[in-house]
Amino acid sequence: xxxxxxxxxxxxxxxxxxxxxxxxxxxxxxxxxxxxxxxxxxxxxxxxxxxxxxxxxxxxxxxxxxxxxxxxxxxxxxxxxxxxxxxxxxxxxxxxxxxxxxxxxxxxxxxxxxxxxxxxxxxxxxxxxxxxxxxxxxxxxxxxxxxxxxxxxxxxxxxxxxxxxxxxxxxxxxxxxxxxxxxxxxxxxxxxxxxxxxxxxxxxxxxxxxxxxxxxxxxxxxxxxxxxxxxxxxxxxxxxxxxxxxxxxxxxxxxxxxxxxxxxxxxxxxxxxxxxxxxxxxxxxxxxxxxxxxxxxxxxxxxxxxxxxxxxxxxxxxxxxxxxxxxxxxxxxxxxxxxxxxxxxxxxxxxxxxxxxxxxxxxxxxxxxxxxxxxxxxxxxxxxxxxxxxxxxxxxxxxxxxxxxxxxxxxxxxxxxxxxxxxxxxxxxxxxxxxxxxxxxxxxxxxxxxxxxxxxxxxxxxxxxxxxxxxxxxxxxxxxxxxxxxxxxxxxxxxxxx
Amino acid sequence: xxxxxxxxxxxxxxxxxxxxxxxxxxxxxxxxxxxxxxxxxxxxxxxxxxxxxxxxxxxxxxxxxxxxxxxxxxxxxxxxxxxxxxxxxxxxxxxxxxxxxxxxxxxxxxxxxxxxxxxxxxxxxxxxxxxxxxxxxxxxxxxxxxxxxxxxxxxxxxxxxxxxxxxxxxxxxxxxxxxxxxxxxxxxxxxxxxxxxxxxxxxxxxxxxxxxxxxxxxxxxxxxxxxxxxxxxxxxxxxxxxxxxxxxxxxxxxxxxxxxxxxxxxxxxxxxxxxxxxxxxxxxxxxxxxxxxxxxxxxxxxxxxxxxxxxxxxxxxxxxxxxxxxxxxxxxxx
Numbered sequence: 003x004x005x006x007x008x009x010x011x012x013x014x015x016x017x018x019x020x021x022x023x024x025x026x027x028x029x030x031x032x033x034x035x036x037x038x039x040x041x042x043x044x045x046x047x048x049x050x051x052x053x054x055x056x057x058x059x060x061x062x063x064x065x066x067x068x069x070x071x072x073x074x075x076x077x078x079x080x081x082x083x084x085x086x087x088x089x090x091x092x093x094x095x096x097x098x099x100x101x102x103x104x105x106x107x108x109x110x111x112x113x114x115x116x117x118x119x120x121x122x123x124x125x126x127x128x129x130x131x132x133x134x135x136x137x138x139x140x141x142x143x144x145x146x147x148x149x150x151x152x153x154x155x156x157x158x159x160x161x162x163x164x165x166x167x168x169x170x171x172x173x174x175x176x177x178x179x180x181x182x183x184x185x186x187x188x189x190x191x192x193x194x195x196x197x198x199x200x201x202x203x204x205x206x207x208x209x210x211x212x213x214x215x216x217x218x219x220x221x222x223x224x225x226x227x228x229x230x231x232x233x234x235x236x237x238x239x240x241x242x243x244x245x246x247x248x249x250x251x252x253x254x255x256x257x258x259x260x261x262x263x264x265x266x267x268x269x270x271x272x273x274x275x276x277x278x279x280x281x282x283x284x285x286x287x288x289x290x291x292x293x294x295x296x297x298x299x300x301x302x303x304x305x306x307x308x309x310x311x312x313x314x315x316x317x318x319x320x321x322x323x324x325x326x327x328x329x330x331x332x333x334x335x336x337x338x339x340x341x342x343x344x345x346x347x348x349x350x351x352x353x354x355x356x357x358x359x360x361x362x363x364x365x366x367x368x369x370x371x372x373x374x375x376x377x378x379x380x381x382x383x384x385x386x387x388x389x390x391x392x393x394x395x396x397x398x399x400x401x402x403x404x405x406x407x408x409x410x411x412x413x414x415x416x417x418x419x420x421x422x423x424x425x426x427x428x429x430x431x432x433x434x435x436x437x438x439x440x441x442x443x444x445x446x447x448x449x450x451x452x453x454x455x456x457x458x459x460x461x462x463x464x465x466x467x468x469x470x471x472x473x474x475x476x477x478x479x480x481x482x483x484x485x486x487x488x489x490x491x492x493x494x495x496x497x498x499x500x
Numbered sequence: 501x502x503x504x505x506x507x508x509x510x511x512x513x514x515x516x517x518x519x520x521x522x523x524x525x526x527x528x529x530x531x532x533x534x535x536x537x538x539x540x541x542x543x544x545x546x547x548x549x550x551x552x553x554x555x556x557x558x559x560x561x562x563x564x565x566x567x568x569x570x571x572x573x574x575x576x577x578x579x580x581x582x583x584x585x586x587x588x589x590x591x592x593x594x595x596x597x598x599x600x601x602x603x604x605x606x607x608x609x610x611x612x613x614x615x616x617x618x619x620x621x622x623x624x625x626x627x628x629x630x631x632x633x634x635x636x637x638x639x640x641x642x643x644x645x646x647x648x649x650x651x652x653x654x655x656x657x658x659x660x661x662x663x664x665x666x667x668x669x670x671x672x673x674x675x676x677x678x679x680x681x682x683x684x685x686x687x688x689x690x691x692x693x694x695x696x697x698x699x700x701x702x703x704x705x706x707x708x709x710x711x712x713x714x715x716x717x718x719x720x721x722x723x724x725x726x727x728x729x730x731x732x733x734x735x736x737x738x739x740x741x742x743x744x745x746x747x748x749x750x751x752x753x754x755x756x757x758x759x760x761x762x763x764x765x766x767x768x769x770x771x772x773x774x775x776x777x778x779x780x781x782x783x784x785x786x787x788x789x790x791x792x793x794x795x796x797x798x799x800x801x802x803x804x805x806x807x808x809x810x811x812x813x814x815x816x817x818x819x820x821x822x823x824x825x826x827x828x829x830x831x832x833x834x
Contacts, residue, residue: 051551145696145699145701146685191664191665192833193575204574325691349717458685
C-alpha cells in the first residue's frame, strides 16, 4: 500500500493553510472562467500561468489545477440556465438540462450536474492514485487505428438519437463534416475551402458554432415567443440539493457507466467532449423511457456531466506519466510543468514525489472544495432565471460575443457567431436537429485525420481496423451499436412472418 | 556612522540610477501590453518557448508592460504571419517563428514571405534527432539505415509533426539517402509523435530533443544520431550511461543530413530601428538569466544568437535551402 502512504504524505503537503487558500481562489476563478462561454479552462490557465512563476511549484500547480476543476464545474451553469454551453463538453448537458430549467427545475438540474461532476472526478482521481502506471501502458496501445475506432464508437452510440427523420439528421451531420473540413488539412498540409480568405485559414471553431447555434439561436426563439423566460415562476427552494440527491441515487448504473466511459476517453486521449456525447448516447440507449430524453430527463444531465468530469480529470494522467496532454487544458498545464523544470514522463512519480502526490491530494481536496462552493450557490444561480428577459437577454448576447471573441481574439468570429445564431434559429424552426451537426463538427476533424493516418500506416488496407483484439473489438462494438436500433424492427417483422 | 554611510551609499546609487533612467528614457519602450504571437498551437515547442520567455520577463521585470502570448495557429501558422504582416508599423506585436516561416508559404501558396516582416533576433536553434524504440534491434544509425536499404520500399514508417513541414522534409532527405521510400504519417504535435514511437506504432521519429527527452530517460526510446555538423555540447548524463554529447552526428553514421530549426523573433513591417533595438536588448537580457540556461540545457538547444544584418542573411540563406529541399521532395504549392 505504498500509494496510501504517498497519498497521506501528499495530503500533508496540500493541507497547509496557504495551499487551501489557493484552492478556494483557484476553484472560484475557474467557475467564473467556466461560466463565460469561450474563455475556457485552457485560455484561462494560459492567461494566469505567468502569474504563478514566482510561486512555489506545488502551490502553483494546485491553484492551476483547481482553476481546471472550477472550469469543469462552471461549464454546466450556462448550459442549463440559458442553453449556452460554456465549454465544449457541456453541449450534451444542454439537451436535458435546459428543458429542466424551463420546466422550473433549474435547481435540480444544477445539483445533478455538480454532483455528477464530483462523482466522475472522484473516481478518476482514484484511478490516478492506484492504477497510474498500468493505465499509462494501456494508453500507449492507442495508435491511429485505435483512435479512429474510438471516434467511430462515439458516432455510432449517438446514431438514432434524434426523433427527426434520418434524412434530416444525415443532412446536418454532413454539413457539420463540411464545416469541420475548412482550413488546414493536417495530412496533406494544404488548405481546403478557404478561397483565399484569411479569416477562413483557421477553420470554423467548434465553440463559436456552439455559442451561435445554441445561445444566440435560443435567444432569437425566446424573442419570438414574447420576451419571456418560461422558468420565470420557478420557486427557489433551499432544500433542492438534498431532494435531488435522493433522486440521483436511483441512477447509479448510469453513473458507473459514465465514469467508465469518461476515464477511458480521458486516458486514451479521446477527451472530455466525445466522452460526454458517448455517455449521453449510452444512457439514452439503456433507459426504459427513451422518449423522455431531450425533454428534461435528469439522467440526461447525470450521464454527460459524470463522463466529462471523469475524462477531464483522468486526462491529467497521460500528461503526468507520458507527457501527452489528454485535453487542451492539460496541454497548457504541461507547458507550466516544463517551465517549473519538471519533465513530465514515466519518471516524474519517482523524481518529484512531493509534487506529484501533492497534486493528486489536491485533486481530492480541490474537488471537495469545488463541490461545496457550487452547491451552496445553486439557489443563486437558479434565481438568475427570475430576472426578466428584457434585462438578461442583452447581457447574454454581450457575454456570448465576448466569449466568441476570446477564442481567437478575432472580430470575424463574433460575426460568425451571429450567422450561426441565425442558422440555429432557422434549424429549430425547420425541425432540423442540432446535436448531430455539433458532434460532426467537433469530431469530424479528429476522425478524418485518424482514419487517414491509419490508411497511410496500412497502405490503404482496411484490415488495420481488425489487426488486433483491441481495435477489432472497438470496431465490432461500433457496428453493433450502429445496427442496434434496427434489431427491434427486425424482430417485429420476423414475428409477424411466423 | 555606519547608518549614515549606508544612507549616503544609497543616495549615490539612486542618483546614478536616476541618471541612468533619464538616459534610458530617450530610448523607445512599449507603451501598452505587447502581443507575443505564436504561429502554432498550445503545448508545442514554439508555444513552450514563448510562454517560458513570458515567464522570465514577468519574473525578472525586464519590461514595464506585460508580454501576452497569443496562439494563431490557423493554416499551419499562416494566420499568425498574416496578422503580423497586416500590423504595419505596430511595435506592440512580435512573433516567434519555427520552420513554418518558410514551409507554410512554400507549401500552401499563402501570400507571405519573411521579407514582409522585420527580422528581430535569433534566440536559439533547435536540433533534430533520429529516434527508434528502445526495443528495436538497431544500436546505431548505420544499422537502421542498412536495414531500410535491405528491405523493400514502404516497409518503414516515420511519424512526424504536420505535413510538408520540417519532419517530412527530413524524412524526404532520408528517402534520398537510402533510395527507399519511408511511409510518413503526420500527427498534430511533437508530444503525440513521440508517444506513437513509444507505443510501437511506427519505426522511427525525428523529434526535437525536448519532445523525447523524458522517454529516453525512462528507457523507452533510443537516439541514433543528431542532424547537425557537430555533436551537442551538453555533457551532463541524461540516462545512466549517456549524455546529449554522446549522440553521434548523422553524417558520421553515413547519413549526410543536417537540419536545424530556427527559434527567432520577428516584428511587424515598418517599425523603427529604435523599436527593433529594444526587443533585441530585451531578448539579450532574457538569454542572460539562469532560467534560460536551464531551459537550453533541458531541450539541448544550440545557443546561437544573431540579430541585424547577420540574422537577415542567415534567414535568407535558410529560405533558399528550404526552397531547394521542398522542390526536390515535390512539396511546393502548384
